[in-house]
Amino acid sequence: MAVYKRRYNSYTGSLTPQWSRFFVLTRFAFADLFKSRFFVLLLIFCIIPCLFFAGFIFVANNKTMQLLLQLREMNFFTVENQYFINVVIAQAQAAFLLNCWVGPILISGDLTNGALPLFLSRPFSRADYVLGKLSVLGILLSAITWIPCLLLFSLQAGLARDGWIWSHLWMVVPIIFCSAIWILMLSLISLAVSAWIKLRIVATGIIFVTFFIPAGLGEMFNAIMGTIWGRLLNFTYVFRLIVGHAFREGAVRLSRRGWEEIPIPAAWGALIFVCLLSLVILNARLRARETVRG
């Protein structure tokens, strides 16, 4: 089928391994994303807090700098559990913003003009498709959550010396684990929304609504019923609870705010339920052919 011959020839060359093909979706999605200047600016904006956190570590480990700043409370600059909780939560919020911009276009573009049958008529399953799209958000959100967190951890370990790294090494697990949970939940929600809503602006709005309206409804439920279980609808609170617990700081921090805590298993249950619900929605929408009932 050479261009100059204009003749059809079948392909006899090598093929890529089947397991790696989901990454084609990821690669093409990244190529499209980086064409947008707004996306690049947003990505930079999401990484900026890490620079401040890095500055904080630098000051915390530099007595001269602390003297120059003439700080009265010298304990202000300590890099312990609470510091990493703040980093993880701040970057989780940045991830939410980035997800609101990137997530809604990932699937809707394929569904708008019926391209899904083209993907699924190849040796490519729906799971591969979802994995390819999830990888886009997974890689992107990782780049602004646990990867910079680990870099900050390494920076602190390098500057603190005196065996700091060994006494704090356990924090690597909650840094990665909590970020991964947040990334997974955000990604699945935005993919589910993207599979339903074709317009980006509406889809972004729906993602915001998913996070803020249930939280408000939950608080209303709490006020009316005199209970705390409505907080399960506040995903940000649920995430904070899990982060605090994972960093062994949860009870202290939240009790200061005068909140009675919901049990950690219930918090986990809420996040798992949201993830499963998103998967059910994706399963219903991502079909090569729709079946009309009746």
Next chain:
Amino acid sequence: MTPTIELNGLEVQLGGRTILHGLTGVLNSRAIGLLGPNGAGKSTLINTLLGFHTPSKGSARVLGIDSHTSGKALRSLVGYMPENDAFISKMSGVRFVRYMAEISGLPSEQAMERAHEAFVYVGLGEARYRPVGTYSLGMKQLAKLAQAIAHGPKVLILDEPTNGMDPPARKRLIELIREIREASDICLLLSSHLLRDVEETCDEVLILRNGQIASICNLVEERRANRKFLELETIGAETTFTSALESLGCECAVFSSGRIKVVMPDSVEIREVFKVAADRGVQIRRMNHRRDSLEDIFLNAMEQTGAADGRL
């Protein structure tokens, strides 16, 4: 030899309704046409062959591979051109085809090369850098064909490929399909409402009606049989006329309003028909000398209900 398509009591239910009712048949030709009126189950059959629908009973095999149990293996051999719009509107044509080729397993460089070649081959070379969303309907059809052939499939499934195309574009597309069929060992399954499309490109036809096989007809054999016949419109023809023709070795079929179809052996000439008519005072008002077209086969299949094995 492995049959191209093998259906064993294939039944498919969608939304609680049975769409395909126990289809059984073997199609051996390299180019198979799928015919039937709207709602006959053509697209459902194609979707089942692609593994999009799960059979509730029976099975379907393409080149010996079960569409349900070995769906991925089967789809690795297939190039599919869907009936409806199927594209990514913001992507340039060549990038869209490259994307699809890479998903089929072609390495990036080869996918790019094949995408350019496929685009030039289908005649969209000049438009390959334009977003697919800006293409006309006919161009979109060609882009769909390009993505279906770019990865060099062994089976090409085309669902209503000439939909929305003007006559020259349709002619060009049919030529392309024929070229593809001739130039390689590719198997072709073409679903169309247009009998002419199927007649021009296919060797065997599967006619569906109400989710059942109305007929399986080997066009090559039909053409080889060269069943030329006369179509007569007569006045005054009675059974004696047809009996006299039959005594000459002809086969006759009498229809209403004096219409008679006469299949003649090579030894009988037309003037003998005139002689028999003159002897019996039968007026021949019109005479067409023609052969069975796919239209006749299709119409016959539509008239027949519950044919035993569907063969004409």
